Amino acid sequence: MKIAVLPGDGIGPEIVAEAVKVLEVLGLGLEMESAPVGGAAYEAAGHPLPEATLKLARESDAILFGAVGDWKYDTLDRPLRPEQAILGLRKALGLFANFRPAICYEQLVGASSLKPELVAGLDILIIRELTGDIYFGQPRGRRTAEDGPFPGSEEAFDTMRYSRPEIERIARVAFEAARKRNKKVTSVDKANVLETFQFWKDVVTEVHKDYPDVQLEHMYVDNAAMQLVKAPKAFDVIVTGNMFGDILSDEASMLTGSIGMLPSASLNDRKQGLYEPSHGSAPDIAGKGVANPLATILSAAMMLRFSLGQAEAADRIEAAVKAVLAQGLRTPDIWSEGTTKVGTQQMGDAVVNAL
């Protein structure tokens, strides 16, 4: 079993190092190989996703990814910016199914912006389509406007699109996931305005016929953004497109107050996957040894379960994370009065000890 380790930028290297430490101590004989990605790769090799890194990723069973991005690359041409690495990996490997759990940890209820009763026990799963939609649709660019209120002026444009099989496969992923949970799927669309999402709604409804044991509800994206704030626990599985999923999954993670704790997985149809924390590269705290490594460690657990067939080892990591929280250990992002503040490495060491 081969793992591509891509630490990236900002706090990426620090948090990935802790996850690697945890994986090593399990003694599963995993072959891990590192390569640069994002801004670090641009500096080392002139491109955010160098050919060698992509080759390593393709040949691996799974990718353990840190984070990419830093203000200092903002002035680069778009194709050279760090985030192109993540878009490039998703597309090249066909990682169409993004799993983003939004869980509120019992001990961290107080860290949420929301009132405790609204988030205590929260456990929702956002499934975001990751290789279609307006992210990759062609054509796109600049041109002279032919319609709109100012024909003849300069305009920029993009294409939103989804084909039937792309919607079918992500809908199946959502219904299958709901079967293992509370058997409810909320499909988020904007069918009242967009052709793409009327089609999305139609196709999801057709696929649902194969899953009569799962409840399906449709919700407009603007309403979903409200209901997540009003009553997040009313959701079980949310399935949506790439653009709406980008917005809603970040909103949902922040609601939990535990964004430093939330892992994510992006899978293709061969169960090859990219695993990364839901949070970003946080360049402002990079190198200070204070970043929370738990989202990355939990991403490694998801990797063991989804791509490497090691569910038992995954369970062990998750139990160890719960144990360190119960011990009262907290990195600064989740620290509160009465708990013990620890740094990145101490937190990683504590998980290793709990194993």
Place this chain on the structure above:
Amino acid sequence: MKIAVLPGDGIGPEIVAEAVKVLEVLGLGLEMESAPVGGAAYEAAGHPLPEATLKLARESDAILFGAVGDWKYDTLDRPLRPEQAILGLRKALGLFANFRPAICYEQLVGASSLKPELVAGLDILIIRELTGDIYFGQPRGRRTAEDGPFPGSEEAFDTMRYSRPEIERIARVAFEAARKRNKKVTSVDKANVLETFQFWKDVVTEVHKDYPDVQLEHMYVDNAAMQLVKAPKAFDVIVTGNMFGDILSDEASMLTGSIGMLPSASLNDRKQGLYEPSHGSAPDIAGKGVANPLATILSAAMMLRFSLGQAEAADRIEAAVKAVLAQGLRTPDIWSEGTTKVGTQQMGDAVVNAL
């Protein structure tokens, strides 16, 4: 001064009736004429925006709008559905500038999902571009896919687009509004992925040169969805496109806990405007006399200020609304222990009395 009164569906007629009552008592000699819109118009005239309604709207200085929509119209063909009326009015009248204040009323802090300290005193203004973007871009429809992972399959698509003058004029509206407030504009984009929003960011940055006294910050839409939850008071004016604005303005209204209190205005370059509550048609409570009319009454105040040059009368209405809240009167949506529950008409009467 002529006002088109379009009550629409669900609770629309009840709440608009209260706003009309308030306007009449001011004795400004306003000429008010009603017409059907939305589902009500479909039933009366076979179309959600009949020619006569559109004509009335065009000839009026302002439109007082209730709400449209009901589950029972979900099976109609898209062009006949109630929400086409609102899209049609926006486009026909060129109502490109949507003002959506998100205010947390002192007495209603407890109604928010968020912890009181995060929303007490919240006063942000979302300015959403309303006639461009993927809402109206052409081409759109269904076709056979030429690219994407499944060429040859059926697909649906839409076009996102913005021209330079469309971005310039909404940016100016935002900077002007910020000048009268806390002098900060957050422009929300997705420049890291979309050509349209890289252009948006570039043009907003150019327009900003004319407003050196206003601070401009750029934020990705996914991050904005998070920051609204984490620290909403850090915003002053948010300006964004039609699609992102739809999502973020609803998220922000719900954060306040006062969505039944929030008005909105949609203006064109001649200051002609459509005024409506931020909430929807709530068919589940229609006809029960329990809907909160205050958002509509406050929309009428915005109308007086923005389209009819009656700032003083607008101030009077706003003061009257504050007075009834101070009296402890509450419709069920904002009721809490220790306050007095009233119905739609009683609330309208109380505002009239306070005037």
